[in-house]
Amino acid sequence: MILEHADLRIDPARAADFEAAITRAASTVIALSKGFQGYKVNRSIESPGRYILTIYWDTLEDHMVGFRQSPAFAEWRAIVGPFFAQPPVVEHLELVSKS
Template identity: 50%
Template structure:
């Protein structure tokens, strides 16, 4: 499994709307090929900063299948207006688990 980590900076004062839009988008991820998990985290120190963490079976499930889908277009339509800057996305894989 790989994890997509999207570093998202939103416009100030739009937290409730952004979080509601992400909640509305959960079914888009649930229905996506190879999507195993999805969560949104908000920074305590920097309130306009979020991390979207999505677990995918393969890199291609995210980069090819999801990004090329209508679900991705719907996702961006729901959340895109909240972005203060384009999200920075990286893909990670677990190499050590402590417990």
């Protein structure tokens, strides 16, 4: 399993609208993608307007090719992209240890 970690920055004044939009986009667009295993969105306590989106994929290719190179990616960005104050920083992680 691959973990996609996206650091998202938005205008804090638009937080309620963003939270509704990202929940809708993740559950109706990303969730239909091959290899999708689940997601979560966390809001920073110390940094208003900062969110961490975590998506669980079967493989890196499921995210980078299957989703990012599909029409679903444009649909996703149309829903959440207008909220971004700067481009998201995205990294992929793999599990090393777990308790």
